[in-house]
Amino acid sequence: MSMTSTLLKQVNEQKNASKVTDIKALVNEASRVIAPLGPLSAFAARHPWERMEEQTFDEVADWLRNTRNVELYPSTSMILSAKSRGEIDEVFLEMSLQRWLNSSSFNIPRKAAECFCRYSLEMDEVPDNLLASPELEKSVKGLGSWKADASGHFPIQPLSMYKEHKAGGNVASLLDHHVIKWCKLYLDDSQAGWSMPKRDEGFYRSWQRLIQHDPALSRDQRRSLRNWPQKADMALEVALSALKIPQSEIQTYLEGHLLSLPGWAGMMLWRSQQSQHERSLLLEYLAVRISMEWALLKPYLPVQKKYLEKKVQIDSLVAAWIHCGGLTFKKWLKMSIDQQKEYLTFAYTFNERVRKQLCLEAWEQTYADQLSHKIVSNQHVHNETKPALAQFAFCIDVRSEPFRRYLEKEGPFETLGVAGFFGLPIETCELDSHHTHPSLPVMHKPQHRIEENSDENELKQYQQRKQAVESLSYTFKTMKQQALPSLLLPEVSGPWLTIQMLARSFLPRKAGQLLHSLRDSWLRKPDTNLSLHSAEETESEVSLGFSDEDQVKYVRQTLKMMGLIKNFAPLVVICGHGSKSTNNPYAASLDCGACGGASGAFNARVLAALCNLPKVRKALSDKGIDIPEETVFAAAEHNTTVNELKWLYVPELSKSAQEAFDCIEEALPKVSQQANADSISQLPTIKTRLKDPMAEAHRLAEDWSEIRPEWGLARNAAFIIGERQLTQNCNLEGRAFLHNYNWKQDPDGQILASIIAGPGTVAQWINLQYYASTVAPHFYGSGNKATQTVTAGLGVMQGAASDLLTGLPWQSVMASDEEAYHAPLRLLIVIQAPREYVERLLDSDKVFSQKVQNGWVKLATVDPKGHWENW
Incomplete structure (x- = not known):
């Protein structure tokens, strides 16, 4: 009987002898430690610890430190830098310290404890000469038997980490190499010339x-x-049995393997959620990985189980007391052994993790205090308000805040904030495209498909021109992947590519404009219509267009969400947002952070068109929302890289709407100039004030060597839910998501609940992705853009065979190798509403309540009288 048959027999006997937990359920539970990772083309912000929120933030931080040596608190250098910039107020740091001392039990004088803690919080390292002093060696005699109560043991998984292979290093690194190879082969998105054989079988x-x-x-x-089981679940069980993993430790063991390559595992998890055909893909991944682990470890079995034990350096604790606690060696030696042990226990308890935790809390409280002063003082500023000539609905994205602020200064304009998909659960299909793209937050599924249509004759001509362009691209790619044609390719394409390279390198702005102009002139995309009306009843989950009822429902919902149900201006502009950059694998991350890299432009156009339909307006009027006849809805796109507003849809305008349009056109160049001067000055490559910020913004967008075309959502810190008047005169520095909300129009609290469950969740995910990529870039970031390798058409690696990197690149969060640009603060949610509204929300929304209680978000409120309260 073969070894595989023996293992199968043992597994079956175990199943018959006792109740064994379903392996599929264990894989599902283990998957909580990773986040789904979509391809770069559909980049969406992800909360790395989404399924771990039942634990507190501090508990998850401790778990990651103990199991993967990953630190979730800001580094010492980040904290010291924040202190030097005045971002950590010593008053709040002292308050955090006092709260910690009051909640802790210790048997040393309070004054001594406070003295030690305050000095330790200065993050000053113990001098080397003190650690090497002879007096220190004498001071630790007799303390060898002391052990910290919380030293503990922590299992390290997987077992392959403990065995050396012939090439040096542990077996786990060799295992990772093999698994990465197989993942690239299977997941390849039409990048390789030859696809993986039998790929369709899973x-x-x-x-x-x-x-x-x-x-x-x-x-x-x-x-x-060779004779390994045909089914993945059986193979996984056989491998675990062969490695002698106890039933009680299987989930922990699986978690360890998922965390070994969280990027590739995350991609498998994401794929498993996209189609029924691949729903067991994560289980298959673990079956492959652990089966290969068994094959590599087979000569060494059984592998002795090992643990990581926290070793406490007594001499460093004594040195800390001498350095930070105001003690001398003479005073220390006069203490009894029992007293010395109490002092050691306290120093061990007030460790680096606690110090960083207190500093983070003070940092967050300092920001909250500064924001509260801006908002509360703004309540006493009474500007004369004139009827708005135009109203703009912007995405809540933090990059919209400066643009809105400058726009409001240039005329009688009112701006509103709302989720950038504008409440439309759609997937989009552009003209002559065979593919659709979900255009809504990734936690939702599209319910309607909206297509672009055009005149049949114009469409045929457009298709011919587009096919010519695509044929050239396809031919070039095919020749690269074929052995003989690839030898001819440099001779054929060399002159053209050389000219393009020189132009892109030395005249990036002009070259980019010329190439775009040539493409647009050749393609000449015709005017298009949208399939807004449902053609026929269908049993499909995604219907083409909207029914009459749905049209009214979505328009009404969105207008209520943005608080625009009366006092309509002559022109209402729905502003989607997108970005523009060249040679940037993370280009999609600069578009909507929630919608998988989709621009909000298509949704803006759909909503504006719906709002202009006479039958929709009539139905809205019956429901209490009267839109004046002269009010016209238009659509535009806010390009965040160059801070320009591009018109997408401008129907026939009424006289007053035309007046508003002309006023906007006159104001926009100045608004763009001011917004670009503001944003570009924050880039570390800009050392002097620019004469033409607009030109520099376009250069950044078109330069193919530019690794930081814009900052994206870096430094995001707050999500403010309230009326625009709450923040209208405040310079929020592009750090706040702004969502309009009027509690007086929401008596049952349903609008507030929807904002928290939808846009609030999106803002938290964005915030924590930036947080994770800043504090743990080696584990949750994606490294330096300059050394990234785009692989399999899916994501990036560092080098030829690394994990598929999950987070943001170094250039999205760091100003330099030493200085962070993003401030790693947990999201502060500010709600303008009476206290009872927020209490009702916390009582009814247990998920949100858990986020607040467990420290995943911070909460504050502004009551109707303008009083700020931290929760």
Whole structure:
């Protein structure tokens, strides 16, 4: 009987002998430690710890430190830099310290404890000469038996981490190399010339067929996997049994393997959520990985289980008391052994993690205090308000805040904030495209498909021109991937590519404009219409267009969400937002952070068109929302890289709407100039004040060597839900998501609940992705853009075989190698409403209540009288 057959028999006997937990359920539970990772083309901000919020932020931070050596608090250098900039008020730091001392139990004098803690919070390292002094060696004698109560043991998984292989290093690194290879082969998005054989049978079955021919494995390793189970779940159980993993530790073991390559595992998780065909893909991934682990470890089995034990350096604790606690060696030696142990216990308890935790809390409280002063003082500023000539609905994105502020200064304009998909659960299909793209937050599924249509004759001509462009691109790619044609390709394409390279390098702005102009002139995309009206009843989950009822429902919902149900201006502009950059793998991350890299432009156009339909307006009027006849809705796109507003849809205007349009056109150049001067001055590459910020913004967008075309959502810190008057005169420095809300129009609290569940969740995900990429860039970031390798058409690696990197690049959060630009603060949610509204929200929304209680977000309110309250 073969070894594989023996293992199968043992697994079946175990199942018959006792109740064994379903392996699929264990995989599902283990997946909580990773986040789904979509491809770069559909980049969406992700909360790395979304399924761990039942634990507190501090508990998750401790768990990651103990199991993966990942630190979730800001580094010492970040904290010291924040202190030097005045972002951490010593008053709030002292308050945090006092709260900690009051909640802790210790048996040393309070004054001594406070003295030690205050000095330690200065983050001053113990001098080397003190650590090496002879007096220190004498001071620790007799303390060898002291142990910290919380020292503990922490299991390290997987077992392959503890065995050396012939090439040096542990078996786990060799295992990672193999798994990355198979993941790239399976997940390749039409980048490779040859696809993985039998790929349509699934990841595990394809691997199981091919692994026995893998020359990278030894003959014995290939032979051991030759008769491996045909089904992934059975293979996983067999591998775990062969490694002798106890039933009680299987989930922890699976978590360890998922955290070994969280990027590739996250991509498998994301794919498993996209289609029924691949729903078991994460289980297949673990079956492949742990089966290969068994094959690599087989000569060494059984592997002795090892633990990581926290070793306490007594001499460093004594030195800390001498350095920070105002003690001398003479005073220390006069203490009894029991007293010395109490002092050591306190120093061990007030460790680096606690110090960073207190500093983070003070940093967050300082920001909240500064924001409250801006908002509360603004309540006493009474500007003369004139009827708005135009109203603009912007996405809540933090980059909209400066643009809105400058726009409001240039005329009688009113701006509103709302989620950038404008409440439309749609997927979009552009003219002559065979693919659709969800255009809504990734936590939702589209319910309607909206297509672009055009005149049949114009469409045919456009298709011919587009096909010519695509044929050239396809031919170029095909020649690159073929052996003989690739030899001819440099001769054919060399002159053209050389000219393009020189132009892109030395005249990036002009070259970019010329190339765009040539493409647009050739394609000449015709005017298009949108399929707004549902053609027929369908059983499909996604219907083409909207029914009459849906049209009214979505328009009404969105107008109520943005608080625009009366006092309509002659022109209402729905502003989607997108970005523009060249040669940037993370280009999609600069578009809507919630919608998988989709611009909000298409949604803006759809909503504006719906709002102009006479039957929609008539139905809205019946429901109490009267839109004046002279009011016209238009659509535009706010390009955040160059801070320009591009018109997308401008229907026939009424006389007053035309007046508003002309006024906007006159104001926009100045607004763009001011907004660009503001944003570009924050970039570390800009050392002097620019004469033409607009020109520089366009250069950044078109320069193919530019690694930081804009800052994106860096430094985001707050989500403010309230009327525009609350923040209208405040310079929020592009750090706040702004969502309009009028509690007087929301008696049952349903609008507030929807804002928290939708845009509030999106803002938190964005905030925590920036947070994670800043504090733990080696684990949750994606490294330096200059050294990234785009792989499989999906994501980026560092080098040829690394994990698929999950977070933001270094250039999105760091001003330099030493200085962080993003301030890693947890999101502060500010709600303008009576206290009872927020209490009702916390009582009814247990998910949000858990986020607040467990420290995943911070909460503050502004009551009707303008009083600020931290919760």
